[in-house]
């Protein structure tokens with residue numbers, strides 16, 4: 001509780017900025033005579049949005065399921081392939097350049113294809129989320145597991161420790177900070193992937209909701225949907241950042257920001 | 260009688276064809292048990308290359324390294340090793356880093372708690388056992404690395420410019436630590452350096468390496484009493500050793 005108060009207090013500038021932003025938004029609508037079907041005031045968004053609350057909560061759950069499921073699958077696959085490629089010179093010369101070249105194509109362009117192949121259900125959305133999350137995770141993992149300092153490598157070799165033991169006591173902890181760069185990047189991609197997949201073809205979820213209400217000239221409800229989507233995105237990213245703090249509290253760059 | 264460490268016609272060439280770099284040798288070096296031998300030579304002459312081959316961490320192009328007549332084929336594990344950049348990991352405390360050496364070797368940590376405390380105390384780091392490396396100065400980090408490298412009580416110690424990145428005062432302090440450890444436990448030490456004064460102060464014998472590809476120019480036995488404190492360093496004999504070595508390197512145009 002004390003911490004929370006301290007946090008609020010230390011963030012007062014940001015809070016003030018947000019308050020100012022929403023106040024400006026609220027009062028510039030009547031001031032500049034902006035029609036409500038173009039841009040609704042924040043108060044109206046809250047009012048109309050709360051009338052649709054049940055639907056919004058349910059759709060948030062749908063999108064959250066696609067996002068989280070896809071992210072976890074991408075995490076497992078990305079780390080697995082990342083480690084395999086780091087430790088196999090054959091994979092490094094085959095799979096690695098293949099992944100690098102695919103990385104260049106915008107994965108989201110595959111979305112319509114997946115929808116047409118697999119229909120409107122959960123699976124195509126999860127696949128698209130996996131696709132947009134996998135590459136940042138795998139490429140950062142490869143970078144992470146290949147950047148152990150020369151001295152540390154020589155040091156553990158001179159102890160005669162097994163490969164398994166050095167993996168868990170040195171290689172893995174040394175790789176975690178760079179791995180988390182990929183995890184965080186992927187966490188941002190995840191909700192974007194799920195939303196776009198829903199835009200293209202679905203019958204539920206926040207992306208579906210936003211595209212339908214926008215078509216019905218209801219920007220107030222679209223903003224309500226965007227608000228929930230933002231909350232979802234922040235939760236996923238916040239969770240990954242929290243895991244980073246728990247797993248690698250020693251990481252210097254985080255310490256610097258905290259100071 | 261066979262020597263403890265025998266390096267015979269050892270040579271290393273990196274790369275092939277146009278990218279070929281003749282880094283070291285061929286050179287022959289013999290070292291007795293308990294000697295403190297310095298390998299002294301200009302930067303890039305192949306000192307690190309030599310040390311890695313002695314440690315079995317790098318394959319030679321030709322020649323061989325033997326310990327007690329046993330050929331070195333893979334990494335030697337009964338050694339303590341230190342580099343210019345320390346091998347402390349940022350996610351462990353000073354104590355945790357010392358334990359890393361023991362854990363990797365599969366030793367029981369409980370049996371070593373007292374030794375860990377004692378070795379930390381010997382370099383005045385006992386109050387910093389629970390600190391992380393990034394909370395320590397460069398000199399303290401290198402002293403912690405010294406504890407990490409010596410905790411398993413190796414009979415062979417390989418030091419590759421471990422003081423290279425430190426300021427003059429800290430260097431002086433850690434040299435004294437090395438000398439103290441060597442005088443008490445009498446391990447066999449190979450100490451790579453490009454500081455003439457450091458080599459003369461610490462070693463029983465200095466091996467002078469020519470510019471790349473490093474070959475042995477000559478060996479100089481340092482006949483001075485231990486401990487080599489300030490008084491010894493001011494003696495004419497000490498200064499004569501330093502001057503004669505300087506002349507050798509002056510001849511090569513490296514100083």
Ligand SMILES: Nc1ncnc2c1ncn2[C@@H]1O[C@H](COP(=O)(O)OP(=O)(O)O)[C@@H](O)[C@H]1O
Pocket residue numbers: 273274280281282300301302303304305306307308309471
């Ligand atoms: N892995 C390597 N590949 C190619 N050349 C190397 C490698 N390691 C060292 N060298 C070259 O070998 C020479 C000797 O290097 P090194 O043994 O590190 O010298 P020193 O330790 O005496 O400064 C240098 O010219 C260096 O560039």
Ligand SMILES: [Mg+2]
Pocket residue numbers: 306307308419420
């Ligand atoms: Mg070197």
